[in-house]
Amino acid sequence: MAARTKARKRALELLFESEQRGVNVGTLLEERLAAPTTQHPLPEYAVQLVRGVLEHWSQINETLTTYSQGWSLERMAAVDRAALRLGVWEVVWNDEVPDSVAISEAVALTEALSTDDSPRFVNGLLARVSEVKSTLV
Numbered sequence: 001m002a003a004r005t006k007a008r009k010r011a012l013e014l015l016f017e018s019e020q021r022g023v024n025v026g027t028l029l030e031e032r033l034a035a036p037t038t039q040h041p042l043p044e045y046a047v048q049l050v051r052g053v054l055e056h057w058s059q060i061n062e063t064l065t066t067y068s069q070g071w072s073l074e075r076m077a078a079v080d081r082a083a084l085r086l087g088v089w090e091v092v093w094n095d096e097v098p099d100s101v102a103i104s105e106a107v108a109l110t111e112a113l114s115t116d117d118s119p120r121f122v123n124g125l126l127a128r129v130s131e132v133k134s135t136l137v
Helices: 003-021 025-034 044-055 057-067 078-093 099-113 118-135
Strands: none
Touching: 003 025, 003 044, 003 078, 003 099, 025 044, 044 057, 044 078, 057 078, 057 118, 078 099, 078 118, 099 118
16 A cells, blocks of 8 residues: 555544544644554654645535535535545645545545445545636635
């Protein structure tokens, strides 16, 4: 598994865990950086992803709500929400990653961790965000 792929998975796990436990993801991130729970510290790119999502949290949620066509954030599976938040940040705010790669990686995460319908939903929503991203920045 490529380093950035692993980092995306770790970032998704942090976003998911914070939501499930009802704790602030920024607080959880800082706790994990201070005292890792595994023998491998968080990859730098995972930290960058989570911090990027945090920095643009409201805009990301507004974007997902606007373009998800009938799906509220609350109705989406928690894993899908986490993958979508990471994907939106990479598509809109990370110029180092091509949109197609960000979308493919988010789809792969949902293929591995979510429902059978999730990959198609995530792909379609992130493709739409990619199309309109110049209006979002």
